[in-house]
Amino acid sequence: MEKFTKWLSEPPKYTTFRINRLSPFNCDILKNFLSIQAAELNTSTLPNFYLLTSDCLVLERWPEEYTNVNATKTVIVDSLCAAAVLRGANVFAPGVMGFPVDCKLNDVVEIYGDLSGHCKRGLKVEYSGEKLFVGTGTVKMLRNDLYNKGIQPSGIAVKTIMPASRLPVINEQIYPDGIIVLQNLPSIVCGWVVDARPNEYILDMCAAPGNKTTHLAEMANDKAVIIALDKTSQKVEKIKENCIKQGVTCVRAYTFDSTKCSSNESIGRDFSPPYYPNSFDKVLLDAPCSGLGQRPMLKNKITPKMLESYKFVQRKLMSMAVEVLKVGGRLVYSTCTVTVDENEGMVQWALQKFPCLKLISAHPLHGGPGLAGCGLNDEQRFMVQRFSPEVDPLREAEPIYRDTIGFFIAAFTKI
Structure with missing residues (x-):
């Protein structure tokens, strides 16, 4: 358990991007961007990057020869912001908790994450609570911009020079809109498992922000009918925005509660919900979950009561x-958590609840098998995918698939 907890507290050693299959991709753009960064960092060695598949780009860490720039001032950020910095993000204004009064634009600062959660927003003096060094950066906003204008600040407050993880600071904007999408590797694998094809009717039940939705559209060469549902209108707008950005036209996104998406008296028009039973060739249920597979997890605020609640909404959605x-x-059922109740337990429940469901291989099988002793026999464990650091002799995952976020994928067919 100690090894697993340590794994959760650390970021993966690489960053993955999904490449838009509908657009041409040029590796030289990334190489040139990294070369410019290398010159700024005073190093001649670039991070390694390669195509894992035609639609998955892997970017590794900066070499260990790099040494951090000396900084005499410290900025404190909240735990979520700190986790993002460790994954290669800049520091955005809402995440800044403590900021020295004497900071000037372009000052080099050390960035620390507030692990205890006790730092008061706007702190001027040195923070004495538990904190973690997450990187260095240059100041891009002044204290007055962050705290004294009476409005919620936005934008980059500190431009990260180098995270403590040595992951490159990079985002999708180095390419034209929609060419690459920052996406965790198991999430990309999930799209491969759905295996969208042209002319299929596909439902993405909990689709926001639309990364998996657009992946399915691209896999189907934008020639399927893909319905994307989310119960929050702002999130649905984000799905539509991402579809436009990625040149996808076969997705129809609706604001709707997927726990009510089936009806024998469907009133839907022009593909709008609810839907008659037996309407879709494929269904993706990337279920709301406890999110306990996210890495690095620097602070966990979830309560036992909250943890217990997720399986009930997951069961409604599965029904x-x-x-x-x-x-x-x-x-295809997936989560970004590591709990048994939400993963192997859900598979066991679904198979018992619905005699018409048959577990099938969640191919391609890149993750490890399901956990032993958690309700699934070895044949069933082999069919599902659990992304975690453990090595299981039933099916040993390659190292890159063991250093991801925690994730789970299962696939079923209806008989």
């Missing part, structure tokens, strides 16, 4: 997914 799936269709 709807089974209803709207066609006989012979494929249902």
